[in-house]
Amino acid sequence: xxxxxxxxxxxRFSVILTITGAIGIAFGFYNAPSNVxxxxxxxxxxxxxxxxxxxxxxxxxxxxxxxxVGEHSDGDGGEYGENSHGASGHEYDHDKHVFYQLQNxxxxxxxxxxxxxxxxxxxxxxxxxxxxxxxxxxxIVLYRLMEGxxxxxxxxxxxxxxxxxxxxxxxxxxxxxxxxDVVAHDEIIRNKVGYLNIPxxxxxxxxxxxxxxxxxxISRRLSLEQDTNNDINIHKKLFKFSAGFLVFFLIxxxxxxxxxxxxxxxHWFSTLFGWYVFAGMFVSGIxxxxxxxxxxxxxxxxxxxxxxxxxxxxxxxxxxxxxxAYLWFSQFMLIWYSNIPEEVTYFITRIEDYNLxxxxxxxxxxxxxxxxxxxxxxxxxxxxxxxxGIVIIIGHYLDVYNMIMPSAVGDMWSFGPxxxxxxxxxxxxxxxxxxxxxxxxxxxxxxxxxxxESKTFQYYNLD
Amino acid sequence: xxxxRLHVMFxxxxxxxxxxxxxxxxxxxxxxxxTPFPIHGLDKAMKLKPTNISIATFIYGCIGFIVAVLMMxxxxxxxxxxxxxxxxxxxxxxxxxSFVPIIFEMTxxxxxxxxxxxxxxxxxxxxxxxAENPEPATTDDKFLVDMESGSNLSKTKTMLKKMGxxxxxxxxxxxxx
Numbered sequence: 001x002x003x004x005x006x007x008x009x010x011x012r013f014s015v016i017l018t019i020t021g022a023i024g025i026a027f028g029f030y031n032a033p034s035n036v037x038x039x040x041x042x043x044x045x046x047x048x049x050x051x052x053x054x055x056x057x058x059x060x061x062x063x064x065x066x067x068x069v070g071e072h073s074d075g076d077g078g079e080y081g082e083n084s085h086g087a088s089g090h091e092y093d094h095d096k097h098v099f100y101q102l103q104n105x106x107x108x109x110x111x112x113x114x115x116x117x118x119x120x121x122x123x124x125x126x127x128x129x130x131x132x133x134x135x136x137x138x139x140i141v142l143y144r145l146m147e148g149x150x151x152x153x154x155x156x157x158x159x160x161x162x163x164x165x166x167x168x169x170x171x172x173x174x175x176x177x178x179x180x181d182v183v184a185h186d187e188i189i190r191n192k193v194g195y196l197n198i199p200x201x202x203x204x205x206x207x208x209x210x211x212x213x214x215x216x217x218i219s220r221r222l223s224l225e226q227d228t229n230n231d232i233n234i235h236k237k238l239f240k241f242s243a244g245f246l247v248f249f250l251i252x253x254x255x256x257x258x259x260x261x262x263x264x265x266x267h268w269f270s271t272l273f274g275w276y277v278f279a280g281m282f283v284s285g286i287x288x289x290x291x292x293x294x295x296x297x298x299x300x301x302x303x304x305x306x307x308x309x310x311x312x313x314x315x316x317x318x319x320x321x322x323x324x325a326y327l328w329f330s331q332f333m334l335i336w337y338s339n340i341p342e343e344v345t346y347f348i349t350r351i352e353d354y355n356l357x358x359x360x361x362x363x364x365x366x367x368x369x370x371x372x373x374x375x376x377x378x379x380x381x382x383x384x385x386x387x388x389g390i391v392i393i394i395g396h397y398l399d400v401y402n403m404i405m406p407s408a409v410g411d412m413w414s415f416g417p418x419x420x421x422x423x424x425x426x427x428x429x430x431x432x433x434x435x436x437x438x439x440x441x442x443x444x445x446x447x448x449x450x451x452x453e454s455k456t457f458q459y460y461n462l463d
Numbered sequence: 464x465x466x467x468r469l470h471v472m473f474x475x476x477x478x479x480x481x482x483x484x485x486x487x488x489x490x491x492x493x494x495x496x497x498t499p500f501p502i503h504g505l506d507k508a509m510k511l512k513p514t515n516i517s518i519a520t521f522i523y524g525c526i527g528f529i530v531a532v533l534m535m536x537x538x539x540x541x542x543x544x545x546x547x548x549x550x551x552x553x554x555x556x557x558x559x560x561s562f563v564p565i566i567f568e569m570t571x572x573x574x575x576x577x578x579x580x581x582x583x584x585x586x587x588x589x590x591x592x593x594a595e596n597p598e599p600a601t602t603d604d605k606f607l608v609d610m611e612s613g614s615n616l617s618k619t620k621t622m623l624k625k626m627g628x629x630x631x632x633x634x635x636x637x638x639x640x
Binding site for chain 2 (some may be wrong): 329331333336337338374376
């Protein structure tokens with residue numbers, strides 16, 4: 001067993017990803033229109049590529065994502081439509097609407113991966129806390145990798161908050177409720193101002209991140225202390241902190257998902273949204289843990305990780321994928337069935353404008369892992385775990401994309417340089433931070449009281 | 464000296480597991496092992512073939528899935544279309560979200576029940592069946608190995624005693640089954 005050294009290849013690889021990503025992002029911002037005339041030009045160009053038929057669709061819409069209310073709800077939504085625009089002489093301007101969407105596009109393109117990679121890290125932190133709080137025996141050998149992944153939580157959250165700050169300063173229109181002009185003409189948002197206002201929003205954001213990072217740093221410090229000190233009190237302290245953190249996490253994660261994701265659609269709400277986002281971050285976190293474990297094992301750093309550990313990670317990938325799909329469908333079916341105008345618009349935009357992505361994501365996140373990982377032998381086959389892992393990561397990136405994009409850019413979405421660049425940029429930083437942190441500490445948490453149990457862990461059904 | 468059938472009793476699962484491994488290594492045939500609870504690894508130690516019941520269950524689940532789809536199609540679309548909550552049932556595909564819970568439940572129902580029935584049939588268990596275990600103590604805290612003694616009976620007996628057998632009983636062949 002040798003401790004991991006931050007390899008030159010990985011360093012170079014992550015720097016190249018970051019630079020390529022930064023170029024893509026810069027290109028995206030350069031292409032974004034700076035005034036209404038430029039945006040008209042872009043739209044004209046797009047309609048030559050076959051967007052002609054769709055342009056009539058947005059014509060009927062309003063300022064925000066309530067655009068489809070009037071169209072699809074047979075008059076029931078008219079009341080809300082009036083409230084949001086038109087009633088008090090607020091002139092609706094289609095070109096301006098499209099201009100805002102196009103201006104949002106590069107911002108949304110970096111917001112999606114920033115959020116996605118932050119949530120991977122947060123999902124792993126929750127997984128880590130669950131292992132600690134349940135005093136699991138099998139996963140001790142993976143603790144240092146989990147601690148490595150959670151080190152991205154602080155930089156990742158800072159990236160997200162920076163984008164939110166830019167939003168608050170009107171560099172983009174991602175969050176409609178941040179615009180006092182919109183709020184003044186929108187009764188629904190006006191009724192939510194007690195919660196959705198800029199100072200409280202940022203106070204909450206800082207509270208969540210502070211709580212997460214505090215737990216992360218305390219557990220990391222205690223875990224390192226355990227390497228040289230056999231005091232059982234450290235173990236007990238870790239247990240207590242982890243149990244307490246899980247309570248804080250479940251509340252703060254749920255509120256984080258309302259604040260950072262759901263409030264992009266300020267009219268829409270779903271009561272199980274927090275759980276849904278949690279399931280997504282949990283499965284993508286466990287999947288990236290499995291990918292990093294298999295990578296480091298292939299580099300001969302993890303001789304103590306055996307097939308049973310991989311098998312267990314794959315079981316989690318399988319189980320949580322199904323759990324995610326359960327929540328996805330629960331959310332979808334209730335809203336589809338009740339057909340309440342202000343709720344159902346959310347899925348109408350997604351099914352009409354994002355059809356392939358919306359349903360393709362379910363294939364990647366549910367059908368593929370369900371079929372491939374069902375077989376017990378496949379769960380310990382590294383190649384298959386990696387293949388499924390990559391599919392799950394792409395699928396959950398698309399899941400976040402589907403949460404943000406329809407509200408931010410409407411049907412103006414595409415996978416251009418900004419979207420791909422944004423993903424590569426944050427992937428590069430993620431890889432750099434994570435592997436750098438893993439290299440800083442011994443790769444085996446050898447002071448843990450359960451370490452022997454973990455090293456000899458054997459799933460009885462595997463040979 | 465011909466081979467005898469032996470009923471060997473143990474009082475600890477770990478000792479039993481080691482003994483079974485040893486017996487298999489000495490190429491003595493084991494008819495059956497009776498234990499009060501399932502012991503992980505015993506099937507491997509006895510060199511039993513891995514079970515196929517998971518494959519059977521998957522097939523049962525698929526049958527349940529198909530039956531549920533056809534059932535909902537017949538009930539809700541063909542036979543008696545209803546307009547529930549402003550959602551008229553004209554085609555299967557447009558109404559599929561409301562059928563998904565039923566399809567899911569039927570899949571689980573078929574998989575679970577048919578699996579248990581298969582398991583009972585494979586284990587030859589049915590109501591009012593006379594118990595097979597030769598020693599009622601195996602339902603309490605004892606473990607019993609029903610085995611063939613091999614050619615050298617006394618040598619086998621000493622070996623079993625050394626491995627921790629509590630008692631060894633010779634059984635007449637006609638008492639089989």
